[in-house]
Amino acid sequence: MSDEHRKVPKRIAQTVLNSLKGGVVPRIGLPYIAVGRKNEIEALLHDVDIISEGGASFRFIVGRYGSGKSFLIQTIRNYVMDRGFIVADADLSPERRLQGTRGQGLATYRELIGNLSTKTKPEGGALTLVLDRWISAVQADASGETGRMPGDPLLTEAVDRKIVAVTSQISELVHGFEFASLLSRYYHAYIDGDDETKGKVVRWFRGEYALKREAKEELGVNIIITDDDWYDYLKLFAVFFRLAGYSGMMIMIDELVNLYKIPNAITRQYNYEKMLTMYNDTLQGKAKYLGIIMGATPQAVEDRRRGVYSYEALRSRLAEGKFSRPGARDLLAPVIRLDPLTPEEMLVLCEKLSDMHAGLYQYERRVTTEELGDFIKLEYGRIGADQNITPREVIRDFIELLDLLYQNPSLDMEKMLASDAFTYTKSEAVSDQTDSSYATFTI
The missing domain is CATH 3.40.50.300 (P-loop containing nucleotide triphosphate hydrolases)
Structure with a gap:
């Protein structure tokens, strides 16, 4: 087993193997198994x-x-x-x-x-983090230019000017005026430590206001994000995120x-x-x-x-x-x-998974490159495989084989590949793929 594969953290290896076996794409660890x-x-x-x-x-x-x-x-x-x-x-x-x-x-x-x-919050929910970091960055710039410290009215004025410079570029776009005014409202709530108002602004940005009257009363804006115009706000966010660094x-x-x-x-x-x-x-x-x-x-x-x-x-x-x-x-x-992955690419992927599995469960890899080649030949040799086989099928079969070999040391891969159960399972999977328009998982 190579040093590179031994370095896969166990938490990541566990997530990757469990996700792939379950037919879904892991959110983490993709560089370890990227092929083709x-x-x-x-x-x-x-x-x-x-x-x-x-x-x-x-x-x-x-x-x-x-x-x-x-x-x-x-x-x-x-x-x-x-x-x-x-x-x-x-x-x-x-x-x-x-x-x-x-x-x-x-x-x-x-x-x-x-x-x-x-990058620093890859699991989602980053809106508040982005807004707070933007304000902190603007404050730091203004403080460096003026030499003033937080709490100084002159620093607040300098930050206000910088905020206006950013929001004015947004206010020229469709719905940009209201979007910019809410950014300014968030900034002042941030300065004042007004978490309630900050929460209301974030709620508006998330499209959670159902009534214009409610948004008017709580935030002073006459519009809310609706089913018809939500895409316009994504365009506004794209420009704002750029201005935010x-x-x-x-x-x-x-x-x-x-x-x-x-x-x-x-x-x-x-x-x-x-x-x-x-x-x-x-x-x-x-x-x-x-x-x-x-x-x-x-x-x-x-x-x-x-x-x-x-x-x-x-x-x-x-x-x-x-x-x-x-x-x-x-x-x-x-x-x-997307054209199908080639058998050669699938072989490389199976080698990566073998090393990852061995590293996770701390055993010396038993599956040889020749056995991996036999597995790939069997998978791609099925009737209709050129049209119907997918990486997900091959990966799920292979991880199952690795799990069984690990749990049953008396078994070997050659015998398992020759078994009737493997042949039956594969022929069934290929026939299922001919009518897959309502499948639920995608890799």
């Missing part, structure tokens, strides 16, 4: 450079269930936080959409704001299949119309310091009856060109289609 997708990651990181210079981007990552779609999204999430970005992510569901008649769009906004993450904002929305599943055609079209607005904004320069990545299955995008392509304005913008094909995808296009 080098070109896709480079393409998305090129977008990150554009965003940090004041641009915007919109990408769809399209792959079948278990193909590595959510894994790639989480990998990019970690990359951009390391580069000073604030990340907001959410999975769509029947209760969370881009648009809805019962607040489903606002529910998505609330989820995104609740999941705001930074971050590189930009990356929004990641997964499980677009939940829009595809909406039974009402008119409701689906409203959601696709909202998606078109967001897409056009990023490409036409109406958004700054903002990146949007959406994850979807091929059916959810390409189905002309219910998918994204049922909305002609989106289909004409997103449809793949004549020359792109598996193995030679245009990764500069708005839609990144």
